[in-house]
Amino acid sequence: xxxxxTAPPRLARPRRRxxxxxxxxxxxxxxMLALGRVPGGWALLDADSVVAFLPxxxxxxxxxxxxxxxxxxxxxxxxxxxxxxxxxxxxxxxSGGAALGFAGVVFLMAAPGALALGLGTALGGALALAVLIxxxxxxxxxxxxxxxxxxxxxxxASAVLSAMMAVGDARAWAVLAWLSGSTGTVPxxGALALAxxxxxxxxxxxxxxRWLALLPLGAAVAGGLGLEVRRARLVLIALAxxxxxxxxxxxxxxxFVGLMAPHLARRMGLARPADHLTGAALIGAGLMLxxxxxxxxxxxxxxxxxxxxxxxxxxxxxxxxxxxxxx
Numbered sequence: 001x002x003x004x005x006t007a008p009p010r011l012a013r014p015r016r017r018x019x020x021x022x023x024x025x026x027x028x029x030x031x032m033l034a035l036g037r038v039p040g041g042w043a044l045l046d047a048d049s050v051v052a053f054l055p056x057x058x059x060x061x062x063x064x065x066x067x068x069x070x071x072x073x074x075x076x077x078x079x080x081x082x083x084x085x086x087x088x089x090x091x092x093x094x095s096g097g098a099a100l101g102f103a104g105v106v107f108l109m110a111a112p113g114a115l116a117l118g119l120g121t122a123l124g125g126a127l128a129l130a131v132l133i134x135x136x137x138x139x140x141x142x143x144x145x146x147x148x149x150x151x152x153x154x155x156x157a158s159a160v161l162s163a164m165m166a167v168g169d170a171r172a173w174a175v176l177a178w179l180s181g182s183t184g185t186v187p188x189x190g191a192l193a194l195a196x197x198x199x200x201x202x203x204x205x206x207x208x209x210r211w212l213a214l215l216p217l218g219a220a221v222a223g224g225l226g227l228e229v230r231r232a233r234l235v236l237i238a239l240a241x242x243x244x245x246x247x248x249x250x251x252x253x254x255x256f257v258g259l260m261a262p263h264l265a266r267r268m269g270l271a272r273p274a275d276h277l278t279g280a281a282l283i284g285a286g287l288m289l290x291x292x293x294x295x296x297x298x299x300x301x302x303x304x305x306x307x308x309x310x311x312x313x314x315x316x317x318x319x320x321x322x323x324x325x326x327x
Contacts, residue, residue, distance in 0.1 A: 014275040017268060021282040028286065029061050032293045037300040060183035062191035064292035064306075065285035067183075067247040068257050070198035072284025073205055074240035074247075075258030076265070076277050081236050082143035083216040085266065088259035089244040092237070093153030097128025098248040100157045103164050103175045118249060125245030128153050132241070133234060142219070146237065181252035181307030183292055194250045198281070201243040205277045211236065212273035254307050256314025257284050257291075287313060 033054065034045045045053065074089040081087070089095070101124020105112045112120075135149050165172045183191075205212065211232045214222040219229045247254065265279035291309040298304055 014270050014272070014279070017270070018275065018278055018282065021279065021286070025065070025282060025286055025289070028289055029065070032061060032289060033057050037297050039301075055188075059186050059188040059191040060292060061289065062188075062195055063183040063186040063250055064288040066191060066195035066198045067251040067254065068261070068284035068286070068288025068291075069281040070194065070201060070243040070247040070284075071254060071258035072261035072265075072280040072287075073198065073202050073277055074243040075284075076262035076280040077205060077212065077236050077240045078147075078258075079262050080212045080273065080276070081215050081233060081240075082147060083218070084144070084147075085263055086259065087147060088256075089240060090253075090255060090258065091147050091154065092150040092241050092244060093128040093132055093157060094125045094241045094244040095248045095253040096154040096157030096161070097131075098122070098125035098245055099175075099179060099253055100124045100161050101127070102178055103161055106171050106174050107164060107169065121249045122245065124157075125241070125248060128157060129238070129241035129245065133237060136234070136237070143215075143233070146233065178252050179307070180305030181254050181310065182295075182303070183251050183306060184303060186250055190250050194246055197246045198243065201239050202277060202281050204239055206274050208232075208236070209273040209277075212277070252307060254288075254310050256311055257287055260284075260314040260317065261287060 034050050036043060036045060036053075071089055075087070078087040078089065078092070079085050098121045101120040101122070102117060104124065105117050105120030109116060132146075132150050132153055136146050161175075165175060211227060214225055214227045215229070215232060215236075217225075222232075223229050244258070261284035262276065262280040264283050265276050268279060270276050270279035288310065291313055292306055294309045294313070295304045295306045298309070
């Protein structure tokens with residue numbers, strides 16, 4: 001496949017590089033807890049101030065890192081499933097379905113609480129994933145058609161959402177704010193739940209490393225080596241959809257992280273499935289930490305949308321990487 005032909009050389013000993021990335025993440029998180037802007041410029045908080053701000057900043061840091069890791073693992077699974085380095089979680093339609101579910105609760109209920117909004121968002125994402133799985137489960141479809149089916153589901157959800165937003169209702173502003181993405185209101189329980197789910201999906205991916213190694217070789221080769229291709233595809237789609245839906249539920253729809261992080265991990269030579277998943281998760285967490293910090297600081301004293309910064313970081317870097325030639 002073309003993806004394999006252009007793949008960078010794999011590292012003989014990737015653990016050292018993975019350990020360095022894993023060590024850099026908590027150090028970066030600690031710096032982001034202590035560093036901030038004040039009316040006079042930048043300031044490094046003392047220990048007492050860090051403790052005072054910890055209940056506000058720690059949940060959003062955990063949520064940002066966990067959402068980045070979840071989306072990155074989902075992206076790595078999809079890229080291996082399709083043998084396409086440009087596949088990403090957004091094409092599953094789960095984010096679009098979750099957004100439609102959120103908007104439906106906002107428009108149908110007079111004063112929806114957090115529980116109702118969470119259930120509506122989760123139900124919308126689950127319904128979109130169920131439609132995709134139902135469409136592909138009984139057919140021996142190639143991976144690219146699965147992605148096209150996901151794009152169709154996403155486009156349908158987006159069209160319905162646009163129609164709802166176009167009626168001029170004031171409640172559309174609440175939907176628009178959520179669509180921009182934010183970690184500012186995520187409670188600690190939600191952040192920890194997302195972190196646990198991201199770790200669970202990552203662990204499942206490690207357990208399924210053989211599937212992830214065989215699927216890029218094509219259905220014929222993978223089947224000849226004993227892999228039940230249809231079942232493997234459905235399980236990986238479900239895992240990627242679960243991770244994407246959970247991240248969307250907690251932080252709102254985010255773009256580029258699920259595409260960018262696996263791509264970066266491959267460029268770093270993390271080619272084996274377990275190394276690729278782990279590297280993508282760590283890089284995705286780092287990208288979202290940087291995006292969250294930038295969203296908080298760039299427009300001080302106001303906070304800019306997290307989704308905007310995720311795109312500002314991801315899009316130019318991806319373009320640069322795509323135009324760079326490998327030796």
